[in-house]
Amino acid sequence: MNDFYDQLTPFYPLIFEDWDDSIEQQSNQLHALIRKFWPDTESVLDVSCGIGTQAIGLAQKGYKVTASDLSEKEAERARQEADERSLNLDVSVCDMRQAFDHHGSGFDLVISADNSVPHLLNDNDILTAFKQMFACLKSGGGCLITVRDYEKEERGRNLLKPYGVRVEGNKRYILFQVWDFEGDQYSLAFHLVEEDLSTGKAITHTLHSRYYAISTDQLCELMREAGFKNVQRLDNVFYQPVIIGTK
Ligand SMILES: C[S@@+](CC[C@H](N)C(=O)[O-])C[C@H]1O[C@@H](n2cnc3c(N)ncnc32)[C@H](O)[C@@H]1O
Structure with missing residues (x-):
């Protein structure tokens, strides 16, 4: 898993049309x-936190943000990006299934955005992560995760997911994923075609990862099992569904 994100780190902002706009x-x-x-x-x-898409934006809003990620390279870049913006962001490497063991308790809010939780490939691992997030919180604190709505996704093999075309200097990048479902999991190949516009030559970087296509109903159920109250799914408030619960 972290290999995928370690390798993706230098290209990560290309996922967005404009990363700074997305942060804001x-x-x-x-x-x-x-x-x-x-x-x-x-x-x-x-x-x-990945390279800091949400952590940086929330630090810019004045929150005291502590951030961690499984990928060492992404955590390192999040730290650099925060430094470049003169932000005070505490970043470390940690598996969310050990969030409490690593960070301890006393936080007002725990977040995990952009479909990170479904990288945990079974209910047990997700429940472990939710219990650790619960333990990180003060009483009355919130948990907020954002995920892809897998109920709306076609299942099958050779499913093409285009991400777009980006131009940076004399390089053009074409980004797309190909998904292959096996039961309720799918493997994905993320292809990044890097074209040199001055020579017309191109190379392709292909990175592999895996997701559990868990439904938001099941995620809500697991959050309740971890101890959260008032668990609910919110739509049309973010670019993907948001699930919240309170300790
Ligand atoms: C799609 S990225 C989202 C990153 C960031 N939130 C953003 O929106 O830019 C998913 C992230 O989940 C992280 N991740 C996957 N499994 C993890 C785990 N067990 N513990 C902590 N982070 C994990 C990956 O390293 C990656 O940074």
Whole structure:
């Protein structure tokens, strides 16, 4: 898993049309949710920060953000990106299934955004992660995860998922994934075609990963089992469904 994200790190912002715009837009949306559901929030723990898409935006909004990720390279880049923006972001490497053992307790909010939780490939591992997130929180604290809506995704093999075309200097990148389902999991190949616009020559970087196509109903059930109250799915508040619960 971390191999996939370690290798993806230098290309990660290419997933977005404009990464800085996405940082800002996502933090505006998350800030609105935080104000609505847990208005006293000051400290935020992001247990799958990647290169910092949400952690950086929330730090820019004034939250005291602690961030971690399984991928060492992504954590390192999140730290660099925060430094370049003169932000105080505490970043470390940690598996979310050990979030409490690593970070301890006392946070107002724990987040895991952009379909990170379904990288855990069975209910037991997800329940372990949710229990650890629960333990990281103060009483009354919130948990917020965002995930892909797998009920809306076709199942099968050779499924093409285009991500777009980006131009950076004299390089053009074409990004797409190919999914192959096996039961309720799928393997994905992420192809990044890197074309040199001055020579017309291209190379392809292909990275492999795996997801558990878990439904949001099942995720809500597991959150309740971990001890969270008022668990609910929110739609049309973020670019993918948001699931929240409170300790
Ligand atoms: C799609 S990325 C999202 C990253 C970041 N939240 C963002 O939106 O840019 C999924 C992230 O989950 C992380 N991840 C996967 N399994 C993990 C685990 N067990 N513990 C912590 N992070 C994990 C990956 O390393 C990756 O950074």
